[in-house]
Amino acid sequence: MNGAEFVPLSLTPLLIGCLAAVACALPGNFLVLRRQALIGDAISHVVLPGIVVAFLVSGAITTTAMLLGAAAAAILSVAMIEGIRRYGRIESGAAMGVTFTAMFAAGVLLLELSDTSGVHLDVEHALYGNLESLVWLDATGWSSLVDWTALVNLTDELFRIALILMLILILLAIFWRPLAISTFDEGFAATLGLPVAAIGLGLVIVSALAAVAAFDAVGSIIVIAMFICPPAAARLMTNRLGVQVAWSVVFALVSAVLGFVFAGYGPLWFGGSHAVSAAGMIATVSGLILALAALLGPTRRGAH
Amino acid sequence: MFFNALFFQLGYNATLVTIGATLLGVAAGVTGTFLFFRKRALVSDAISHATLPGVALAFIVMVSLGLDGRNLPGLLFGSAVTAALGLFLVQWLSTRTRLTEDAAIGAVLSVFFGFGIVLLTVIQTMSSGRQAGLEGFLLGSTAGMLFADAILIAAGGLLAVALVYLFRRPMTMVAFDREFARASGVNLDRTDLIMMALVMGVTVIGLKVVGLILIVALLIIPPAAARFWSDRAEIVVLMAGAIGGLSGWIGAAISASAPNLPTGPIIVLVAFAGFALSMVLAPRRGLVSSAVNQWRFRRGVHIRQGLVSLAQGQPIYEPLTLRLLAREGLARADGVPTDEGKARAARVLRDEKRWEVARSDPALEMAAARYDGLTQIEDVLTEDQISVLDSRIGPPQEVPS
Structure with a gap:
């Protein structure tokens, strides 16, 4: 593989896959520890109706509209789950199930009923994205990385996901201690005077942000897999939060790189001629890593 | 059109689909109630997503054996195999490692689904895979369904309802009071197994009609809606069956009455409307x-x-x-x-x-x-x-x- 082929066709999707995986895995650590892993599942389902409504309202697929619509849908779904749980006195798992299936169904129905033939918006795309199509056609080789005219035409998704990841890193650095304390011992955090409810909501909003940015590039299936698998595997490697987060980033990167390579080149090794879904393969690799950690991880049985 | 569909006047296939959806709704609502009371509603989400690789593998195997890859019984059998594997992995991860059940559910559903997507893209590159139509299993597709398939779904729904009826007593006892059930001589493990087998059965039957992403709604929404109407177990079970059945019936009828109305989402939205009405209007527990x-x-x-x-x-x-x-x-x-x-x-x-x-x-x-x-x-x-x-x-x- 040479630079003339790799840089235009594979470099940007690979980078986007890595950034999206890390952006989801970081908040995922706290979701897994707080037993809220399935909030990630719920959010990634409700992103679809948010984007469809944003499209119907604004009449075009613009980044801002999509991000706003998806974020609004994520917040609405969290409010609905909380409302059903509190006022309907229904256990949170079932409240989640009611909310995200109904919203997803509404999204699919709206999509089927509205005329979206002119734009790239369909259920399959929402589920497994189009990572492979995020190519950088202006590049001619490694030298393009220092060529300003080519860099200008880099795909937008790359900047967007990089920006979101940066934001998540900054927030994590600022709120690390309160977040860690309230994750492990909410009662203790409350006695310290930390706003535990606001911290919980903030985490959900950051997760939604990561989900929306990643969804745009890679589809919802990677989003769920990256929220849960790398942090869950990391949890089986160590008892220390900082180390766990570091492991989860490593696992997310390995999943993204190996998944992308296997999807693009794996079929060739077995005599096939067509690439398979990169998003699906990244999720599969993250599952294999989790399986290994579950069989061999040093802390797989717990702290004792 | 809608009333014709509601009263089974839209031709043989539409009628069979409507009957099948109604029976499926009843079976799912009743089965889901047992899950709901065990607070394990979302386990069914892992099961349903885990069906996808099974469907794809069954297609690949059948094609490589020279058979018709779209054979519905074969596809459903494959889906049941991987669904059972997914369920086993959820149990294993949450009992044998420190991971909690929600993380196990999320991991299994996303990885199995992701692998299923990989297999779907493999199938698309196979010479016989272009018209496989396996994407229909994601959101359900009843348009152009074969007569034999419609019969299979109606019969499957009927079988599930019959099984639920047969095992209603031990399942109710286990769902509401495990200790009491054990003391009364109910075999807890066997009853749990029957319950999970029924959830899998409902999921597999529902694949073609509602699709694997939304079938979980039929297992969760009717019990949650029924819970508003009564505190008595037997009544909640019956109400959940009724709400599920009505959702399947009305939803299938609406979807049959116009083109471009996908069956699965409509059934789910009808069920959700029932949930919203129950939450607002039910006596005592309603808002x-x-x-x-x-x-x-x-x-x-x-x-x-x-x-x-x-x-x-x-x-x-x-x-x-x-x-x-x-x-x-x-x-x-x-x-x-x-x-x-x-x-x-x-x-x-x-x-x-x-x-x-x-x-x-x-x-x-x-x-x-x-x-x-x-x-x-x-x-x-x-x-x-x-x-x-x-x-x-x-x-x-x-x-x-």
Whole structure:
């Protein structure tokens, strides 16, 4: 593989896959520890109706509209789950199930009923994205990385996901201690005077942000897999939060790189001629890593 | 069109699909109730997503054996195999490692689904895979369904309902009170297995009609809706079956009545409408009824406290209390009691005094525990007990004006 082929066709999707995986895995650590892993599942389902409504309202697929619509849908779904749980006195798992299936169904129905033939918006795309199509056609080789005219035409998704990841890193650095304390011992955090409810909501909003940015590039299936698998595997490697987060980033990167390579080149090794879904393969690799950690991880049985 | 579909007048296939969806809804609603009460509703989400690789593998195997890859029984068999594997992995991860069940569910559903997507893209590159139409299993597709497939779905729904009926007693007991069930000689592990097998069965049958992403809704929404209507297990089970069946029936009919209306999402939205109506309107647990009860309670407390103040000659400052007393004709707007108000106030004061005495008597401890500032003592104690209390209080007193 040479630079003339790799840089235009594979470099940007690979980078986007890595950034999206890390952006989801970081908040995922706290979701897994707080037993809220399935909030990630719920959010990634409700992103679809948010984007469809944003499209119907604004009449075009613009980044801002999509991000706003998806974020609004994520917040609405969290409010609905909380409302059903509190006022309907229904256990949170079932409240989640009611909310995200109904919203997803509404999204699919709206999509089927509205005329979206002119734009790239369909259920399959929402589920497994189009990572492979995020190519950088202006590049001619490694030298393009220092060529300003080519860099200008880099795909937008790359900047967007990089920006979101940066934001998540900054927030994590600022709120690390309160977040860690309230994750492990909410009662203790409350006695310290930390706003535990606001911290919980903030985490959900950051997760939604990561989900929306990643969804745009890679589809919802990677989003769920990256929220849960790398942090869950990391949890089986160590008892220390900082180390766990570091492991989860490593696992997310390995999943993204190996998944992308296997999807693009794996079929060739077995005599096939067509690439398979990169998003699906990244999720599969993250599952294999989790399986290994579950069989061999040093802390797989717990702290004792 | 809609009413034709509702009453099975739209041709053989549409009728079979509608019947199948109705039976599926009943079976899913009833089965889901047992999951719901065990607080394991979302396990079904992992099961349903885990069907996708099975469907794809079955297609690949059947094609490589030279058979028709779209053979529905074969595809459903494949889906059941990987669904069972997914369920096993959820159990294994949550019992053998430190991971909690929600993380295990999320991991299994995303990885199995992701692998299924990989297999789907493999199939698309196979020469016979272009028209495989396996994407239809994601969101369900009943358009252009084969007659034999429709029969299979209707028969599967019927079988699931029959199995639920057969095992309803042990499953109800295990879902509501494991210890009691064990003491009564129910085999807990076997019952759990039957329950999970039914969930898998419903999922597999539902794949073609509702699709694997949304089938979980039929297992979760009807029980959650039914829960609003009753606290009694048998009634919740029956209501969930009814709500699920109605959703399947009405949803399939709506979807058959116009082109471009996908069956799965419509059925789910009909079920959700049933949930929303139940949450708002159900007696006792519904939002409207809770709000009314809360207001009644509040009003009762305000009037009673107002009357106690009147009886003791204390001024009332709380505007809501004043308004309520005035509206009931018990006091004037400036807080001066009317004659009726004086009479009621005297009765309330005596009631409070009696409670006070009753609560200080250890012999009446049980009855005194029912004191909430609203319940009248006549509703709790007998006349004889009250006259004993009265003898300790002395004769009724005049209300000061």
